[in-house]
Amino acid sequence: MARKPKRKPRKRKPRRRKQVIPRQPSDIPYSKFRVEWIDILSDSGWADEKAFNKMKLATPVNEGWVYEKTKDHVKIFASYDREDDGSFTFGDRTIIPTACIKKIIKIN
16 A cells, blocks of 8 residues: 655745734824715716616715714714814815714724
8 A cells, every 4th residue: 555745834924913003193183984964965967777676875985084973964074174272174075964874983
């Protein structure tokens, strides 16, 4: 009976250390969130029933700092400028109806 040749032991790859990125102290008094929501989708062109049945709602995702959250809406912004006097100017602003939000996750 023939013996099977012995396999060479596999070389283990060295473990990679996780890179730790030090957190910078936040210079902004707002928390950052990821907001997944549903939005209207419209098309003004002509379509048959097959194309119409394939139509789905849009599912956008926004990431930014929450400026205001009420029972009716969430206001977020994705960019800002801090003025010399300490005040803020906001950019990339979005207001999302609360009823349209599917998921909201705190990022930091």
